[in-house]
Amino acid sequence: MTRIDDLPVRDELRGKSPYGAPQLDVPVRLNVNESPYPMPEQLVRRIAERVSDAARTLNRYPDRDAVVLRTQLADYLTRTTGHRLGPNQIWAANGSNEILQQLLQAFGGPGRTALGFDPSYSMHPLISRGTGTGWISGPRTAEFDIDTEAAVAAIHEHRPDVVFVCSPNNPTGTAVSPETVLALYEAAQAASGGPGALVVVDEAYAEFSHRPSLLSLIEGRPTLVISRTMSKAFGAAGLRLGYLAADPAVVDAVQLVRLPYHLSAVTQATAHAALEFSDTLLGYVEELKAERDRLVVELRVLGCEVTESDANFVQFGRFADPHDVWQRLLDHGVLVRDNGVPGRLRVTAGTRQENDAFLDAVRAVMKENNE
Incomplete structure (x- = not known):
């Protein structure tokens, strides 16, 4: 029986297991x-109404840029974090994993590296590998915090193109302080020798945190990205809707690699309804x-x-x-x-x-x- 390793797959995928x-x-x-x-039940009925309306025009492609949805997401973040955002600072995709994949397609890839702090979300190295991006595992303390000094040293040593910070961290649940994120961002800019490495703060669980969102840090920091999802706090894991907040230039960059019409009309309609009931x-x-x-x-x-x-x-x-x-x-x-x-x-x-x-x-x- 033919195995994966009998096929001409890329070398970095040989012997690996899928996420699950x-x-x-x-x-x-x-x-x-x-x-x-x-x-x-009220939301279920609203989803049915929204999807029914969308079904009438399924012969046409959906809104390619999901402008209305991005506007709703910007309004949601502005209302819940106090940090004002516009739709040009938001991008949405099929789950936060596709957001991360698009970021690595645009800012990682062959000859480039990503650095994260393990143990952390196991999809970060998997998506890096899938996009041909090298993976570097950075240090954590015995209490699973990020040791800021050691992390900064790792960034200067390895000079990654993308840095992942998970706050709250999965699987440990630990949050990261704004001071640590700023130190890592500054180190990533200094170590890059160019326009600055991308720093991605994965806030999939931000709504559950005792701490404020790190969203306010993106102001004036063009290579700092906050990634979010509707799977957790919105209880919409089956929807598969993730999004990012960043400088408008980052949003422009990921559109260079996104697939055309990547968010279906049904997905957008369902997300619209869920946001109405936030x-x-x-x-x-x-x-x-x-x-x-x-x-x-x-x-x-x-x-x-x-x-x-x-x-x-x-x-x-x-x-x-x-x-x-x-x-x-x-x-x-x-x-x-x-x-x-x-x-x-x-x-x-x-x-x-x-x-x-x-x-x-x-x-x-x-x-x-x-x-």
Whole structure:
């Protein structure tokens, strides 16, 4: 039987595995940072209305530049962060992963490198590899923070073309201070020897953070980009809508590599409807933040080490064999995530009932360990 490595694939793809997490039919699924709340019925009806209207013109291509959607996204960010933005500073695509891919297509590629700070979002190196961009793994502290001095030194040493900062960080949940981001940005400009390396702050979980968004930092910094998604706070993982905020020149640059008509009319219509209900959806975020904080407290009471989280998930441990603990939690009907971080697992904040089931499963596994 023919294998991938029997085909003439690029050398840097040989022996690699695609991104993925187990999709198992279990009572409690807390492994991929989805919202546990279905869309409210009023929003479902509004989506149906919007999509029905779009269906009448599906014989035509959609708005290639998604101007109305970008205007709505700019208004949303202005309202929720206090930092005024215009639609020329916003770009949208099929999930934040496509945003990251377009950025690497425009600013990375063969002969160029990207640097990130591991453990972090595993798609950063995967998308880098897929675009022919070299990947460099930068340092973190034992507490999973970015050591600013060590990170600046790594930038000066490797002179990357793109720097990734995840805040809050996935899978650890840790946020990054504005001072650290500014230090990395300044180092990236000084080390580039040219117009400056691109610094991408991945804020997929920003709405869950105790800290303000880093969006205000883009003012006067033309190579600083903030990436966002509607998958998490909007509870719209199935929509696949991501976006960025940056200097208008960055928006112009990614349009050089975007596929024509990349956002379907149905996607745009659904996103329009979801943005109309942003206040309702952000109300669910407040509930999930409270549940996340409860998980942190309860896991510590159970004797677990827990990383402080600004996201909708919690990293916990420390286990001699985390995959064994993962399997035993699964045996109790609860699916969490084994990200490969030594000694640790990650659980998504679910409904109160789901979180109770998870905590009961942890108690049972720990009791088994002590018998």
